[in-house]
């Protein structure tokens with residue numbers, strides 16, 4: 488499963504035993520699977536209690552935007568999984584990210600962010616926050632020194648995605664946290680790509696973690712959801728923003744995420760192993776110029792990945808010879824692997840970022856981020872590795888012979 492040359496130093500990694508019992512004990516009836524409290528509101532026993540709940544400064548059994556028992560069960564399981572004091576669940580990853588950022592900075596503050604972030608996060612930082620007087624500088628590279636160089640006296644937040652989308656470049660969380668804390672800034676890590684199974688940012692010194700739970704945590708391509716996890720004090724500020732900005736999850740969606748979390752370790756360990764097999768196959772293929780996978784010794788951050796991550800993850804990117812058109816033709820030639828955005832589900836997905844997820848980024852900025860025109864991103868699913876390799880092999884050889892090329 489996890490590679491032999493992995494020197495992972497994390498001590499508080501989640502176990503599949505803990506995950507199998509996620510959400511257990513949340514209900515007075517003893518229901519083993521947490522019930523879905525599909526209700527918008529809650530009846531109070533007395534007028535006085537209702538009055539107290541309405542002015543409560545934290546989640547109360549009052550109204551589902553404030554809090555809900557199914558959602559609370561997810562929040563407890565997620566806090567435990569990331570080793571944080573408290574989690575707040577959201578209707579989407581972007582809901583969690585926007586509330587987490589707005590809980591960490593205010594008008595006049597400055598953010599330092601990694602050079603290659605999720606598209607929605609980039610737009611939030613670039614387009615929306617400046618209208619409220621919050622400026623962001625993107626580090627020139629994913630190295631800790633580049634984050635340090637971008638810091639200003641009013642930097643309050645350092646925002647990290649590692650491994651980054653789609654090039655899988657790594658940032659040293661421990662080194663960035665040391666620099667940020669010296670300057671009085673908080674560190675928030677988007678841990679979606681790695682998943683908590685492979686990486687534990689809080690144990691490496693980060694102050695908070697955000698997730699698109701849509702991806703590995705829920706794991707079945709059937710729900711949009713998000714989580715923010717950190718200290719009690721910070722999570723309270725996040726919850727206040729949830730209550731006012733309104734991205735609260737539906738109880739049914741919270742239940743789907745708990746259900747997915749129960750098998751997180753099984754799925755991710757399998758995805759780690761299959762991704763490594765696919766990356767190794769691609770690296771040996773003459774039509775492939777370069778493979779980006781932190782588990783390969785050819786990856787520039789392989790050493791850091793082995794210390795910082797328990798497994799190297801289920802995301803693989805590769806550059807095909809012939810650039811953009813051939814990459815698009817190759818993606819068209821796939822049949823088992825689905826052409827789709829998103830990641831972390833049972834089905835292997837392929838996208839060509841230059842024409843899809845990163846089409847809005849101009850070509851100079853794409854090159855700066857190391858995003859080649861011929862790059863294809865794979866989210867490895869739960870299929871047999873041999874079937875995935877056969878599909879890629881067929882697409883690579885037909886694209887070599889294809890008459891339109």
Ligand SMILES: *Cc1c(COP(=O)(O)O)cnc(C)c1O
Pocket residue numbers: 579580581582605607648652677679680698699700701702711712713
């Ligand atoms: C998908 C994703 C998001 C956004 O999450 P949604 O659930 O789609 O809102 C944020 N960060 C990363 C790394 C993602 O992959």
